[in-house]
Amino acid sequence: MKRKITVSVAVLGILLALGLGFSVSANKSEMAPNMPGMDHSTPNENHAEGDRPLAATLGVFGLASSIVFSSAFFLKRKDIKIKELKQRGRNERATTL
Amino acid sequence: MNTIQDAGGVTDESNESKGLDLLKFPAVKAVMKSKYFPKVFQIPVAAVFGLIGYELLAGPSSAHENPGTALMWVLWWPLIPILFLFVGRFWCAICPFATLSDFVQKLVGVNRPVPAFLKKYGIWIIDASFIAITWADHVFGIVSSPWGSGILLLLITFAVIVSGAFFQRRTFCRYLCFLGGLSGNYARTGMIALRANTDICQTCEAKAACFNGTEKAPACPLFMFPRTMDSNANCTLCANCIKNCPNDAITLTLRPPTKELWFIKTPKIEESFLAMAIMGIVLIQNVTMLEIWEQILTTVEKFTGITNTAIIFTVVFALGVTLPVSFLTLSAKIAATKNDENWIKNFARFGYALIPLDIAGHVAHNLFHLLAEGKSIYYSVASIFGSNAIGPTALVGNDTIRILQFIILALGLWGSLYTVRRITIRRYRAPNIRRATSRPYVVLIGSLTALNVGLFLLPMAHRM
Numbered sequence: 001m002k003r004k005i006t007v008s009v010a011v012l013g014i015l016l017a018l019g020l021g022f023s024v025s026a027n028k029s030e031m032a033p034n035m036p037g038m039d040h041s042t043p044n045e046n047h048a049e050g051d052r053p054l055a056a057t058l059g060v061f062g063l064a065s066s067i068v069f070s071s072a073f074f075l076k077r078k079d080i081k082i083k084e085l086k087q088r089g090r091n092e093r094a095t096t097l
Numbered sequence: 098m099n100t101i102q103d104a105g106g107v108t109d110e111s112n113e114s115k116g117l118d119l120l121k122f123p124a125v126k127a128v129m130k131s132k133y134f135p136k137v138f139q140i141p142v143a144a145v146f147g148l149i150g151y152e153l154l155a156g157p158s159s160a161h162e163n164p165g166t167a168l169m170w171v172l173w174w175p176l177i178p179i180l181f182l183f184v185g186r187f188w189c190a191i192c193p194f195a196t197l198s199d200f201v202q203k204l205v206g207v208n209r210p211v212p213a214f215l216k217k218y219g220i221w222i223i224d225a226s227f228i229a230i231t232w233a234d235h236v237f238g239i240v241s242s243p244w245g246s247g248i249l250l251l252l253i254t255f256a257v258i259v260s261g262a263f264f265q266r267r268t269f270c271r272y273l274c275f276l277g278g279l280s281g282n283y284a285r286t287g288m289i290a291l292r293a294n295t296d297i298c299q300t301c302e303a304k305a306a307c308f309n310g311t312e313k314a315p316a317c318p319l320f321m322f323p324r325t326m327d328s329n330a331n332c333t334l335c336a337n338c339i340k341n342c343p344n345d346a347i348t349l350t351l352r353p354p355t356k357e358l359w360f361i362k363t364p365k366i367e368e369s370f371l372a373m374a375i376m377g378i379v380l381i382q383n384v385t386m387l388e389i390w391e392q393i394l395t396t397v398e399k400f401t402g403i404t405n406t407a408i409i410f411t412v413v414f415a416l417g418v419t420l421p422v423s424f425l426t427l428s429a430k431i432a433a434t435k436n437d438e439n440w441i442k443n444f445a446r447f448g449y450a451l452i453p454l455d456i457a458g459h460v461a462h463n464l465f466h467l468l469a470e471g472k473s474i475y476y477s478v479a480s481i482f483g484s485n486a487i488g489p490t491a492l493v494g495n496d497t498i499r500i501l502q503f504i505i506l507a508l509g510l511w512g513s514l515y516t517v518r519r520i521t522i523r524r525y526r527a528p529n530i531r532r533a534t535s536r537p538y539v540v541l542i543g544s545l546t547a548l549n550v551g552l553f554l555l556p557m558a559h560r561m
Binding site (some may be wrong): 052054057058061064065068069071072073075076079 | 155201204206207244248251254259262
C-alpha cells in the first residue's frame with residue numbers, strides 16, 4: 001500500500017513538474033533587469049495574456065489534483081471497509097464465545 | 098572535565114518557561130479558547146492569497162503592474178520574518194496552505210502516518226528545497242515574473258493537496274515546507290512561548306488530549322506534545338492545545354527575543370546548517386540585487402569565457418551558500434581545540450547563535466523592498482478597482498532606510514554575540530574555556546556583520 005502511494009505521488013509529481021516546468025520556461029524572458037537570464041539579455045517587456053499557457057497549466061494542475069483526490073477517496077473507502085470487516089469479525093467471535 | 102551536562106549544574110535553564118503568562122489575562126484566554134481562533138484570521142488570509150494567485154496567473158504579466166507580485170513579494174515576504182520575531186510561527190497557523198491542507202484532509206484524508214524517512218530527513222529536504230527554490234528564483238526569475246510566482250504557488254498547492262489527502266495532520270508544514278523550516282529556525286527567537294506546566298501535566302488523566310485533540314479542537318497540527326515541548330520551532334500558536342487541555346496547564350509566556358537559543362538541549366546539525374545556508378542565501382540575494390552585479394558578471398565572463406549567466410550564477414550561488422557554512426566549520430574546528438567537544442557538536446551548538454544575525458540580515462534586506470517600493474502595493478492593488486494612480490514607490494528616503502537597516506543589523510549582531518556568550522556560560526565552567534571557545538564565533542559573527550554592512554552601503558535595485 002505504501003509503495004502504491006509513493007509511486008502514484010511520484011508519477012503525479014513528475015507529470016506536474018514537467019507540465020508546469022514547460023510553462024515556466026515558456027515565460028522565462030520576463031526577468032527583471034537585475035536577474036541573471038540564460039542569454040544575459042533580460043528584457044522586462046509586457047507579454048500579451050495569450051503568451052501564457054494558463055489553460056494548459058490549470059488543466060495539468062486540475063487533472064493531477066483530481067487523481068490525488070480520487071486515489072485518496074478510494075483508499076479511504078477501502079480503509080473503512082477493512083475496519084468494518086475487522087469489527088464484524090470481532091463481533092462474530094464475541095457472539096460465538 | 099570542562100563541560101557541564103544539560104541537565105546538570107545549569108543555573109538558568111529552569112527559568113526558560115517562566116515569565117508573564119498571557120493566559121492569566123481573561124481577554125487573551127477568551128480569545129485563545131474561542132472556536133473562532135484562528136479561523137477569523139485564516140479566512141481573510143486565504144481570500145487574499147486566492148486573489149494573489151489569481152492575479153499572478155491571470156493578471157498583468159509585468160511585475161511592475163501586477164498586484165499579486167506587489168502583495169506577495171513587497172508586502173508579505175518582508176513582513177514574514179518580522180512576524181516570526183514577535184509571534185513565532187503564528188503565520189503557519191493562518192497560512193492559506195495549512196487551511197487548504199485541513200480542508201483536503203476533512204474531504205478525503207486517508208490519514209496515513211508520517212513516513213519514517215520524512216521524520217528522519219525532513220529537515221534536510223527542507224534545507225535542499227529552500228536552496229533549490231532560491232536558485233530557481235534567480236535562474237528562472239520567479240520573483241520578477243508574476244507567472245513564475247504563480248507556478249511556484251501552484252506547485253506548493255499541489256504538494257499540500259497530496260500531503261493533506263494521504264498523510265496525518267499537517268505533515269507538509271512540519272516536514273516539507275521550506276518556509277516552515279525557515280520559520281522554525283526564526284521562531285526560536287520569538288517573544289511568545291507556549292509551554293505546559295509539567296507539575297499539572299503529571300497529574301493529568303486526559304490521555305494526552307492536548308496532543309490527540311478532543312471534540313473542542315483538533316489535535317496538535319505539528320505533532321507536538323506540550324508537556325515535553327521546549328522549543329517554539331514547531332508551535333504555531335494555533336491554540337488547539339489550550340482549548341483541549343482540561344486542566345488549564347498551558348502557559349503563554351512573554352520572554353526576551355532570542356532567549357530560546359541560549360537553552361537548546363539537543364542541538365541539531367541540520368538546523369545549524371540551515372541557519373548558515375540562509376545567511377549565504379541572504380548575502381547572495383543582496384549581491385544579485387546590487388548594481389555592481391552586472392559588473393561582476395562581466396568580469397567573470399572576461400576571465401572564464403563562460404557567457405551563460407545561469408552557470409555563472411550557479412557557481413556564485415554555490416560559493417555563497419558554502420562560504421558561511423565553511424566559515425562556521427572553521428570556527429567550530431578552532432573552538433573544538435579549546436573545549437572538550439568535537440567540531441561537529443560545536444558546529445551544531447553555535448550555529449543557532451547565528452540566527453539573530455540571520456533574521457537581521459533578512460529583515461534589513463527586505464526592509465529595502467518594503468520601504469523603497471511600498472507604495473507600489475497601493476498603486477497595483479488600486480489598479481484592480483480601475484485606478485490609474487502612478488508615482489514614486491518609496492515610502493521613505495534611501496538614507497532613512499539605510500539607517501534602519503544598520504540599526505537592525507546592530508540588534509542582530511548584539512543578539513548573536515549575546516547568544517554565544519550565554520551558550521558558553523551555560524556550557525563551560527572555566528572562564529578561560531568560555532573565552533577561548535567564543536573567540537572564533539565572535540570573529541565569524543563580526544565578519545559576517547561587516548560583510549552585510551558593506552553590501553547595504555552599495556546601491557540596490559528594486560524588485561518592482
